[in-house]
Amino acid sequence: MSERMSRRKVFGLGAAGVAAAGAGAIAARSLVQEPPVAHATTSDPFPFYGEHQAGIVTPAQDRLHFVAFDVTTGSRAELVDLLQEWTAAAARLTQGKEAGSFGAAGGSPEAAPDDTGEALGLPASGLTLTIGFGPSLFDRRFGLAARRPPALADLPKFPGERLIPELSGGDLCVQACAHDPQVAVHAIRNLARIGFGKVSVRWSQLGFGRTSSTSRAQVTPRNLMGFKDGTNNMKLEDAALLRDQLWAAAPDGADWMAGGTYLVTRKIRMTIETWDRTSLREQEEIFGRDKVKGAPVGKQNEFDPVDLAAMKPDAHVRLAHPSGHGNAHLLRRGYNYVDGSDGLGRLDAGLFFIAYQRDPRKQFVPIQMALARTDPLNEYIKHISSGLFACPPGVRDAGDYWGRGLFG
Amino acid sequence: MSAITRLTAGALALAALTACAAETPAPGGSAAAKKPDKVAVAASDTECKVAVSEVAAGTSTFAITNGGSKVTEFYVYAPGDRVMAEVENIVPGLTRELIAELPAGTYETACKPGMVGKGIRNPLKVTGEHKALNTDAKLAEATASYKRYVKSQSDTLLVKTQEFVDAVKAGQIDKAKELFPVSRTYWERIEPVAEIFGDLDPAIDAREADLAEGEEWTGFHKIEKDLWITKDVSEDGPVADKLIADVKTIVAKANAAELTPLNLANGAKELLDEVATGKITGEEDIWSHTDLWDFDANLQGSKAAVQALRPVLEERAPDLVRTLDAKFAAAEAELGKHQKGDGWRLHDELSEAELKSLSDVINALAEPISEIAPIVAK
Numbered sequence: 001m002s003e004r005m006s007r008r009k010v011f012g013l014g015a016a017g018v019a020a021a022g023a024g025a026i027a028a029r030s031l032v033q034e035p036p037v038a039h040a041t042t043s044d045p046f047p048f049y050g051e052h053q054a055g056i057v058t059p060a061q062d063r064l065h066f067v068a069f070d071v072t073t074g075s076r077a078e079l080v081d082l083l084q085e086w087t088a089a090a091a092r093l094t095q096g097k098e099a100g101s102f103g104a105a106g107g108s109p110e111a112a113p114d115d116t117g118e119a120l121g122l123p124a125s126g127l128t129l130t131i132g133f134g135p136s137l138f139d140r141r142f143g144l145a146a147r148r149p150p151a152l153a154d155l156p157k158f159p160g161e162r163l164i165p166e167l168s169g170g171d172l173c174v175q176a177c178a179h180d181p182q183v184a185v186h187a188i189r190n191l192a193r194i195g196f197g198k199v200s201v202r203w204s205q206l207g208f209g210r211t212s213s214t215s216r217a218q219v220t221p222r223n224l225m226g227f228k229d230g231t232n233n234m235k236l237e238d239a240a241l242l243r244d245q246l247w248a249a250a251p252d253g254a255d256w257m258a259g260g261t262y263l264v265t266r267k268i269r270m271t272i273e274t275w276d277r278t279s280l281r282e283q284e285e286i287f288g289r290d291k292v293k294g295a296p297v298g299k300q301n302e303f304d305p306v307d308l309a310a311m312k313p314d315a316h317v318r319l320a321h322p323s324g325h326g327n328a329h330l331l332r333r334g335y336n337y338v339d340g341s342d343g344l345g346r347l348d349a350g351l352f353f354i355a356y357q358r359d360p361r362k363q364f365v366p367i368q369m370a371l372a373r374t375d376p377l378n379e380y381i382k383h384i385s386s387g388l389f390a391c392p393p394g395v396r397d398a399g400d401y402w403g404r405g406l407f408g
Numbered sequence: 409m410s411a412i413t414r415l416t417a418g419a420l421a422l423a424a425l426t427a428c429a430a431e432t433p434a435p436g437g438s439a440a441a442k443k444p445d446k447v448a449v450a451a452s453d454t455e456c457k458v459a460v461s462e463v464a465a466g467t468s469t470f471a472i473t474n475g476g477s478k479v480t481e482f483y484v485y486a487p488g489d490r491v492m493a494e495v496e497n498i499v500p501g502l503t504r505e506l507i508a509e510l511p512a513g514t515y516e517t518a519c520k521p522g523m524v525g526k527g528i529r530n531p532l533k534v535t536g537e538h539k540a541l542n543t544d545a546k547l548a549e550a551t552a553s554y555k556r557y558v559k560s561q562s563d564t565l566l567v568k569t570q571e572f573v574d575a576v577k578a579g580q581i582d583k584a585k586e587l588f589p590v591s592r593t594y595w596e597r598i599e600p601v602a603e604i605f606g607d608l609d610p611a612i613d614a615r616e617a618d619l620a621e622g623e624e625w626t627g628f629h630k631i632e633k634d635l636w637i638t639k640d641v642s643e644d645g646p647v648a649d650k651l652i653a654d655v656k657t658i659v660a661k662a663n664a665a666e667l668t669p670l671n672l673a674n675g676a677k678e679l680l681d682e683v684a685t686g687k688i689t690g691e692e693d694i695w696s697h698t699d700l701w702d703f704d705a706n707l708q709g710s711k712a713a714v715q716a717l718r719p720v721l722e723e724r725a726p727d728l729v730r731t732l733d734a735k736f737a738a739a740e741a742e743l744g745k746h747q748k749g750d751g752w753r754l755h756d757e758l759s760e761a762e763l764k765s766l767s768d769v770i771n772a773l774a775e776p777i778s779e780i781a782p783i784v785a786k
Contacts, residue, residue: 159620162691273771274681277778343760344688344767369620379681 043123043179048094050394051259052247055128056331056356057236059215061177064207064335065184066265066352067192068134068170068387069199076142080407082198086131086174086191087401096124099190116193119186127178127187131402132263132389137171147406149254151262151359152390158372158383167267167385170202175263175354177333181208203385205267207335207352214333220294220302224336224349225275225380227287228294231302232321234331245329248358256405259393261356264364267337267385270350275380286376288315314374320367328363330355350381360388445469446505449519451498452476456519456528465512465536470495472519473503478750481520483527484508488733490715491557496523496564496594510534522750546720547669547784554672554716555663558598561709562659565594569655573648576631576641585635589693589701589751592628595655596705597712599682600675601662608658612651615694626650629693636695669717673781676713679706680774688767690755700752703766704743711736714777717784725783728776735773742769 046054071079089099098104100114107113138148174191178184185206192201211223212230216237223229234241250258275283284291288311294302296317298310311318322329333356338349357363372378392403446469450457453476472482472495479499484492484506492515493508512534518527568591575584595602595613603609610618612627619625626647634641686692687703714721714732721729742765746753758766 157619157621159623160618162617271681271685274684274774277677277775279778279781344764345771346684346767372620379685 043125045095045124046126046128048091048129048395049397049400051396052261052394053128053130053391054094054394055130055175055177056261056333056391057214057242057246058126058128058177059218059236060210060212060333061126061128061179062208062210063178063181063184064210064352065176065181065188065204066207066354067174067176067188067204068202069172069174069192069195070202071137071141071171071198072200073198074141076407078198079142082195083131083403083407084401085194087395089191089194090129090131090187090402091395091398093187093190094124094127094129096122096127099187099194116186116189118189119183122180122183125178125180125183127176127183129187129191130175130177130263130391132173132175132391133403133406134170134172134387134389136169144406147254147256149248149252149257149262149390151248151252151254151257151361152388153361155264155360155365155386155388156369158368160372160378161383161386163386164384167203168387170387170389172199173263173265173387173389181206205337205352205385206339207337209336211334211336211351212332214331223334223351224270224272224338225283225287227283227289227291228302229334229351230332231289231294232306234329241329242331245358245363246331246356252359254390257390257392258405261331261358261391262360263387263389263391264353264355264357264360265385265387265389266353266368266383268351268353269348269382269384271380271382272347272349278380285312286316288312288317314376316371316375316377319370319375324370325366326362328357328367330357330363330367356391446471449473449482449517450475451480451482451519451521453478453521454528456482456517456530458517458530458532461531462533462535463510465510465534467507467509470506470508470517471503472498472506474498474500476500476521478522481523481527482506483518483520484510484532485516485518486513486715486718488715488718488729489711490553490718491712492553493556494560496560497567512536524747524750546723550669550672550716550720551667554713555667557712557716558601558662561594561598562662565591565598565655566659568594569652573652576635576648577645579641581635581639581641584631584641585696588628588632588635588696589698592698593701593705595628596679596682596702597709598662599706599709600671600678600713601665601667602658603678604665604671605658605661608654608661611654612658615691627654632693632696669720669784670781672713672717673777673784676710676780677774677777679710679713680770680777682706683770684767684774687755688763688770693755697754697756698752699755700743700746704752707736707739707743710777714780717780720784721780724786725779728779728783731776732773735769735776739769739773742766 046058048054073079093099098115102114104113104115104117104120135148135152135154138144138152174188176184176187188204210221212233213220214233214236216235220228220231234245236242246261248254248257248260248262280291288297289295295304296306296311297315298307306317306321308318308321308323333354335352335354336349337352338347340348342348355364392405395402447463448459449470449472451472451474470482474480477500479497481494481496481498483494486492492510493506495504495506498504515532515534516529517532518529520527568587572584572587572591575587613629614625614627615629616625616633628651630647631641631644631651634644683703683706687699687706690697690699692702693699718729746758746762
């Protein structure tokens with residue numbers, strides 16, 4: 001099988017309902033730089049190359065597999081090699097191709113296949129792969145301490161958090177989003193496999209049911225508490241706001257981060273059972289929104305302007321509102337998660353919160369500090385994992401790789 | 409922390425009734441018993457001799473003398489273990505008086521040597537004229553009844569916290585460790601009321617993880633860590649002083665607070681949520697592992713609030729009352745399996761399966777308790 005052969009070409013797409021000719025056209029188009037668009041179908045690929053990494057303002061897909069790695073090699077050269085290998089694999093995987101050049105069945109019968117094979121026959125499914133570098137990567141091991149961006153400052157301890165160290169942090173992270181969970185898991189599994197010996201998986205998280213819209217073409221989804229989440233999220237259509245609040249620029253203190261952004265993850269366990277026996281009035285007062293429509297207190301429709309004064313002083317929406325934090329916005333991109341049940345028969349579930357921003361010190365930190373101190377929602381939630389990563393700008397072309405600006 | 413503070417205060421306007429409706433003496437010549445000046449109660453470690461088995465409707469005064477060797481308590485229960493009146497912390501050799509306002513009906517008295525279990529019970533009949541309460545008056549009586557409970561609990565909270573604080577300041581680590589779960593019992597029973605007063609609750613009960621960087625940590629759990637982990641309380645004098653001062657403030661505020669029936673309904677639910685969220689998991693008393701003391705106290709506090717509302721619920725939702733009785737009994741029975749001496753097994757001695765059974769009975773109870781608020785608000 002040729003290296004250029006995509007899964008969709010090899011196996012056809014009868015099941016996905018896309019004509020073979022169309023599939024070829026899309027594959028060709030995807031190599032061209034173009035702004036992300038809201039996709040008409042769930043199988044189309046997003047472009048991999050571009051000014052910014054995909055998976056940030058691209059319309060949020062429905063599924064997530066997020067992974068954090070510890071770098072186990074002490075060699076800077078090995079780390080750079082890995083980033084180059086990963087970049088090449090990501091460029092293929094996001095276009096619906098197999099991880100390696102031989103694929104699941106194209107190599108020697110005596111060799112283990114260089115793709116694990118569980119995504120054979122599936123379309124690209126909107127897969128995006130987004131990499132980030134954690135604060136711990138900037139220690140002495142790789143000579144990066146002087147290149148640590150000021151905005152990648154360790155998060156403070158927030159009141160009430162119960163972080164599990166083994167589920168937090170990491171030298172590197174990769175966010176895989178797709179419309180099909182099998183495709184997202186396939187991508188992370190193959191990247192982890194490529195990394196064996198150089199990196200070790202620290203923790204990972206599956207998510208379903210995106211809890212934010214990142215495009216006005218999308219309806220606002222609901223979190224597991226049954227409320228619409230992310231109504232006032234930054235959207236890819238808000239060009240000026242994104243420039244101001246999302247994308248880092250060279251004058252921010254790290255020139256290699258220009259066009260990149262900073263990622264904060266928080267795994268937020270919900271005590272679903274106690275929430276479910278809370279009265280509707282209290283639930284709506286806590287959020288400051290109508291449960292069914294998502295309308296703010298005193299208003300009729302979801303997108304009606306928020307009247308903060310009409311809400312309880314500690315309503316969630318009010319506490320998080322940009323007006324209380326120097327107009328600080330976050331691009332939220334979270335997912336619901338259910339990790340089965342805990343040993344007590346309680347749903348082990350909640351929100352895997354993901355937020356991108358230009359500077360966490362001015363955006364996530366003050367907002368979360370206000371919420372951690374006074375949000376009545378804290379009675380029903382607990383932050384158990386935390387991650388902070390610098391996501392470099394996009395990969396420009398096949399000669400470029402993730403993090404070249406940092407290591408090159 | 410509780411959301412009880414968020415409840416719409418005054419959602420139910422209450423007539424400023426006191427609970428003295430039944431104070432009219434029984435008509436002379438009726439079958440009603442004559443009201444003695446005081447009803448003597450002789451309590452020991454094994455007996456609870458109440459001088460009479462019948463009193464007249466209205467106010468009765470009980471004088472309880474503890475002739476035993478264990479600290480005891482005395483209760484008057486209406487059906488369903490609704491606390492009509494109680495006095496806590498009667499130390500050996502002391503006599504304490506209890507004034508109870510009892511409408512006609514059948515009751516039980518109970519002494520609780522060692523302050524555990526169902527106690528030594530005796531029937532008590534109350535006869536005579538009893539002015540029927542209308543519904544609003546029943547709601548008013550519910551809050552008045554619960555306020556009496558808060559009063560009795562907070563009185564003892566002060567006594568026990570003082571003993572705890574004294575032991576800490578005297579560097580008596582073993583004694584302080586014994587007193588830690590006991591003083592917390594009275595706190596945990598009335599915590600939803602305490603939580604109304606904003607910052608005082610965290611000052612008294614914050615866990616280390618509740619704080620932001622640089623915030624001062626005070627209260628029970630700071631001392632808990634020093635007792636069990638650092639094993640050095642020599643620096644804790646100021647923390648101990650602040651704890652008793654904060655407890656005094658909150659007790660004064662709790663007793664002055666105007667409660668609504670919705671406060672009671674939601675407080676009962678909040679207490680079980682506390683169990684489900686923090687006690688079952690062992691997060692509350694992460695060093696001492698005395699979570700089951702708190703668990704039991706939360707359960708009792710929840711029951712006290714529900715039972716204060718019982719006359720209203722009997723009228724409006726008798727089926728729910730039967731469900732609540734059954735679920736409370738099941739929860740108490742499950743918890744009772746872990747009783748150990750005058751206290752409880754430690755959280756880290758319980759198996760996953762035992763914790764799951766406890767979690768199940770709490771969920772089974774909390775669901776019907778969450779139905780009380782809309783019934784009360786009707």
